[in-house]
Amino acid sequence: MSRFLAPIHKWLFNKIKLHEELEKEIVEGFRSQYGNEIDSIERDNIKKYGDRLPDSPLEEIIDTDNIHGWLQDKISIAETRQASILAYLFKQYKDNGILLAKSIYENNAIKHGKLAREGLGDTSAEDIYKIINNYVLDGMPCDNANSITKAEGDLLEYKQDHCLHIKYWNESKVDPKLMYDLRSTWIGTFVNTLNPDFKYQVSVEKIDGDREGFLHRIYKK
Template identity: 35%
Template structure:
């Protein structure tokens, strides 16, 4: 391991890779729908930077600016996703259901990538945060409200995603609809023992 990189950097980079994989799926869907996906992809890369391609982190990161590099990659992937999804919905808003399907599929897939048994709702929350991007660790936007053996409740104290969607004239409510579909699919595909619900910025995981 590099002298400059720690586990937290690889952890965050892994979340970026998951987001980029979902971006690839969105582009594939646009192609299937007969939309100018390649044109949009090139435009998004030109405006918002190219994906990492899942390359080895140590070979591509700027070790003189680790925090800034990771923050920029988060900004890039979130903005590209917002751009692509907004473009697709501008052409045909009925495509949203198919996009929601992609988010559900990846949420379910992520649930299969966990090692060990998940026994309580707080462990589900911790596992969830191995996959979804919610800013940098120092942002600390998730605030725990309740944690018991059967219920875990948290609130999100700030929206870190709206600036990315605003940049592409997108609707942040679309982001939250897609994020909720991903999270719900992840939680409810873990073992069948947990459910997820959201009300505003308050999220709840219950153990059945």
């Protein structure tokens, strides 16, 4: 990445902000359902991992001498803190907490799917994939987390042979299976809201010889 601010840096910064927006909605949703107990969980995790980004333009807060490192650090903080908050909530509220978190993820995806749909014309599977990437954190652009394996208008497949999130989930001691489910729930709901003619699906497949990874599909119903 460049030492100078470019559109890609603002694009990534916005995705971090969206991730933190979802975290705030999680806190608000659990506070509404269970009261102020969530406040101490939120406070403890902010103290442990770091606070959310301030409501300031990127150019006012980024370390311009270390743009790449600054953004990577903010991704790490945001992902680990949110996962840790969820780990506490799942431990405290068990299945009811999981269901509530899933509902919050769905509502967030519906909200952003509707916003992304405004003024949008016909969309191909590849268009939808590109729009998803404006919202979902998948590391730094140079990480190349996803590789498109097929793009045919009404179908796009992409593989993911390594997970950039697992280190954050392991550190926060949250069940990765729950996090994968929440993540796929968000993407599936977003796709369905953005264009109800399309569907998102993810499965574990052998994608590189005998090595297993995730195969994602966006396709017309």
